[in-house]
Amino acid sequence: MTLPLRRLGRRTLVSAVSAVVFGGATLLGGAAAGAQPPAPPPPAPPNCSPADWAGVRAGVAAAVSAYLFTHPPVNDFFATLKGLSREEMRPQVQQYMDANPQVRAEMEAIRKPAVDFLDRCK
Structure with missing residues (x-):
């Protein structure tokens, strides 16, 4: 069984490609945000030297x-x-x-x- 590609139309194809592109950007953006170095540890309490x-x-x-x-x-x-x-x-x-x-x-x-x-x- 073959799908009639003409019925899907150009709008559907553009929507699908957009979803993949934006989804990938979101994933990559999240990975980049997670790759940031961790925050420095809090300072030691006073009088702990x-x-x-x-x-x-x-x-x-x-x-x-x-x-x-x-x-x-x-x-x-x-x-x-x-x-x-x-x-x-x-x-x-x-x-x-x-x-x-x-x-x-x-x-x-x-x-x-x-x-x-x-x-x-x-």
Whole structure:
């Protein structure tokens, strides 16, 4: 079966060609728009520089030192961990903190500035 091309006429042919041309231009235009480089990342939150992190760590370290000097039993416990691997330390520290919830709470409060910094500056 053949289609009578004369019935389709010139208008139909022009419409079909126009649709293909404009459709292709739309696709190419969309591809070109998608090929643009991504926007630069947003700036880091304030007070998140390496110098800020060093200051926070120094403050936490000083607070831990002061805490251990003023709490000899806690200092003595941590002294017993010297020479152990992290894998050996973990269960002992967990057990000590479970048995001494006040020490855990005080140590967590001392570490809070470091935790807050890391949460804020991800």
